[in-house]
Amino acid sequence: MSLAYQSIIALEEQLNKSVIGQENVVRALILSLISGGHVLLEGLPGTAKTRSVKLLAENLNIAFGRIQFTPDLLPSDVTGSEVYREVNGKPDLSFKPGPIFNSIVLADEINRAPAKVQAALLEAMEEKTVTAAGVTNNLPNPFMVLATQNPIEQEGTYPLPEAQMDRFLMKVEVFYPDADSELDIIRLVRSEEQDAKSDNDSNQAQPHFDINTVLEGKEAIKTIHISETVEKYIVDLVMATRKPELYPNGSLSRWISVGASPRASIALDRCARASAWIEGRDFVSPDDVRAVIHAVLGHRITLTFDAAADSISSKEVINEILDLVVLA
Structure with missing residues (x-):
C-alpha cells in the first residue's frame, strides 16, 4: 500500500484512541477529508463533536479556526472585513481575513446564527472563495468545514434550509457512548490530566501526519474504479427518493415529500470511492455504497407529515430504499 494510505489509516487509528466510542464519526471525518467535502455533526452535548474536529486539526498540524455561532453574529465575523488604517499618512482599506481562512473550520452550533451568516459560510463552502470589495480571495487547500448542531435545543435557533443542508457532503448523527466506552473515556481524561500536570513532553506530544498525504489520498480516490453496474x-x-411511486410494494410514496438532488448522486459516488480506498481496494463494491448512504442521503430527503406522525426517521426510509432497490 502507498505511504498516503498507511498515513490515513494511522490517522484514523490515532483519532479512535482519543475519541472513544465514536468510530462512525471518525470514519466520516476521514472520508470527507479525502473526498474534499464538509460534514454536519448532529448530536447531544458532550458527545465529543468539538473534540473530534480539534484533534483532527492537531494531528494534521494545519490551521484550525473555530466560530461559535450566536444570534448576533455578522457575516463579516465569519468571512472577514475591510479595515481602515493610515499608511504613510494616507487612508487605506485592507482586507482582514476572518476565521473561515483556515484549513479546518469548526462551525459550532451553526443553527444558532441567522440566515445571512449561514449563507455567508455556506457560500464559502461551495465556492471555496470569499469576495470582498470586488476582490476574490481563495480559501486554503485543503479546506473543510465541520459544523455542529444540537437536535434537542430549538429555542433561539435558525434551522438550516434544505438547499443549504444539501451542501454538506455528509451528515452524521452522534450518539452517547455505551457503558464500556464511557469507562474508557473517564480513564482517558484522567490520564490526559495527569500528563498535562507532569512536565514530560513525550507524554504531551501529539503525533503529526503530513498534510501532503491527505492531498495524495484525494488524488488516489480519483483512480478508484467504479463499474457501470454500481x-x-x-x-x-x-431516483427512488424522487419517484417513490415506482415501488408500490413499499411505503416510500407515503413517507417521502421531496427527493434528493443530483448532489446526492455525486456525493454517493465520491464517498463510495473513498470508502473503497480506505478498505484497501481499487474498486467500488455495492457494500461501499451501502456503508455511506445513510450519512450521504439522510439529510437530503424531506419526509411527509405521515412519516412524522408514524415516527418514521430518515434512517428507516433509507433502509426501506435499500430493501426495495435491487442491484441490477
Missing part, C-alpha cells in the same frame, strides 16, 4: 445502483437509489 453507477446504475447509485442512480437507482437516488
